[in-house]
Amino acid sequence: ALLKIEQEGAVRLLTLNRPQALNAFTTALLVQLRDALELAARDASVRCVLITGAGRGFCAGQDLSDPLIKPPMAAGEAPKDIGHLLNNYYIPMALSLRAMPVPVIAAVNGVAAGAGASLALGCDLVLAAESASFIQAFSKIGLIPDCGGTWLLPRLVGRAKALELALLGDxxxxxxxxxxxxxxxxxxxxxxxxxxxxxxxxxxxxxxxALAATRQALDDALLLDFEAALRNEALLQSRLGFAGDYQEGTRAFLEKRKPSFTDR
Ligand code: LHQ
Structure with missing residues (x-):
């Protein structure tokens, strides 16, 4: 399978599995990843998703040999529309990832390049092997960071560092x-x-x-002024206050026992 799907307890483990191409994205892999995220989102047995790669790479980004995007290699062939690939395959996957009702962790086992870096950085917490690396490869082939790269990079490291990484592509x-x-x-x-x-x-x-709501509140806050952020916090907090986990967490604290959380 292009994407290995396993479950360990309440953790859904998704492994990109095209090791011969450093798990570069094909449309089929993007569809399978999107479907797997949607399935995990709707499955009450899943309380965390962990994404990693098989072999020595995490994900080398778009498979540049895909006939869907390969530029004309011979005279007379028309260039392909890359926007089509983004609109139909990358955006649905990136939106599913962002909207996950549970936390998502990336275990970056090797190189994460181009859209592969965007996938990793779009996760809530990113762990990486010391031998792994992140490459904004886009500039090297005449493109801009996509799959959320332009949104994520300045938020994660600020504009100066984002420009350094994105322009140099090192x-x-x-x-x-x-x-x-x-x-x-x-x-x-x-x-x-x-x-x-x-x-x-x-x-x-x-x-x-609450963890998923925390991600949402932090992202929302970047778009809001102070008072609007306060009100957004109050709205989200009010919803969580009616949820079972808050009751359980508070009761467990007062009863000096370990809480058992079940909301999702
Ligand atoms: C690959 C790839 C790859 C195919 C390694 N494709 N085969 C969205 C929409 C539409 C269009 C375009 O883009 C996008 C978003 C993007 O992601 S753009 C960015 C695309 N990615 C890149 O530009 C990265 C290209 N890869 C590399 O620069 C290197 O492979 C890195 C630095 C990732 C790893 O280098 P090495 O460790 O030296 O490995 P390698 O280059 O020898 O790769 C191993 C094999 O994997 C090799 O195949 P082979 O048959 O020779 O063993 C590569 O051809 C293949 N591979 N990336 N993106």
Whole structure:
């Protein structure tokens, strides 16, 4: 399968599985990833999603050999519309990822380039192996960051760093990505898989409805003025206040026991 789908407890593990091409995106892989995210979103047994790659890469971005986008190699052939691919395959996947009702972790096992970097950076927490790297490869082939790259980069690291990464398109090692705040944490290669699963299990045991609302509130706040952000917090908080997890969390605290969260 192009995308391996596994479940460990309440964690849905999605593994991009085209290792011979560093898990570069084909339209089929993009459709399968989108479908898998939508399925996980609707499955009450899933409380966290973990995305990783098979083999030595995480995802090398768009498969540049795909006939759908390959520029004319011979005279007389018409160039293809890249916008079609974005509108029909990348955008649906990126929107599903952003709207996940549970936290999503990326375990970046190797190079994440182009749209592969956007996929990783679109996740809520990004762990990366020390040998992994992030490459804004787009500028090297005459394109702009896509699949959310232009939105994510300045929010994650600010405009100056975003421009540095996007214009130069150089390889950013995982440790440096952590240092500049682009990702959560870089880890020794041998520890990545287990640490990422442990983090996913930990998040899965937390009040995931509130975690997803936290992501939404933070993103909303970047578009709102102070008072509007306060009111948005109040609205989201009011909804969470009626949810079971808040009752359970507060009761457990007062009863000095470990809470058991079930909302989603
Ligand atoms: C690949 C790819 C790849 C095909 C490695 N495609 N085969 C959206 C919509 C529409 C159009 C365009 O774009 C987009 C968004 C984008 O993502 S644009 C950016 C596309 N990605 C890139 O430009 C990255 C291209 N890849 C690379 O620069 C290198 O492969 C990196 C730096 C990722 C890794 O380098 P190495 O570790 O030296 O590995 P390699 O280059 O030897 O790759 C291993 C194999 O994977 C190789 O195949 P082969 O048959 O020779 O073993 C590559 O051809 C293949 N591969 N990326 N994107």
């Amino acid at each position: 390889k950013l090692p995982a440790a440096e990505a952590q240092r500049i705040g682009l990702i959560y944490r870089a880890l020794p290669d041998a520890e990545l898989a287990a640490e990422a699963m442990a983090l996913a299990q930990k998040l899965a045991s937390m009040p995931v409805k």
